[in-house]
């Protein structure tokens with residue numbers, strides 16, 4: 246295979262991956278709209294019933310100013326890595342006993358993937 250063909254194939258593959266991520270994020274937006282949006286705004290300037298989730302991936306738990314976190318969340322010492330976000334949406338009360346967030350149980354791995362792809366777009 247010559248180099249031009251190879252480069253072309255690699256580009257198509259890269260575009261495929263990107264389209265895939267966009268589709269996942271779009272699916273995640275649906276999950277978010279149904280399961281999270283009632284309490285969480287996508288707008289960074291807004292804490293609603295729950296804290297803003299803009300930039301949440303990689304953020305330290307309970308780190309937003311002007312949001313009244315529970316003592317449990319403040320003491321959790323967590324960082325919202327993808328793994329911790331998975332545990333959180335699987336069973337938030339198990340991860341942080343005493344949290345003020347109502348119990349959620351998103352146990353479907355694909356649904357979690359979509360949701361996390363979407364949360365990553367909130368910058």
Ligand code: HEC
Pocket residue numbers: 277280281282283284285294295296298301305306307308309313314315316317318319325333334343344345346347349351360
């Ligand atoms: C019934 C309202 C409600 C729903 C629904 C809800 N949350 Fe929350 N969420 C909260 C509250 C309140 C807190 C603060 C919890 C605390 O301080 O203990 C919170 C905290 C969080 C945090 C920690 C943020 C930080 O700054 O440390 C994350 C992450 C989060 N929620 C994600 C989600 C996701 C993802 C969903 C949807 C699957 C969701 N939440 C659904 C109310 C809600």
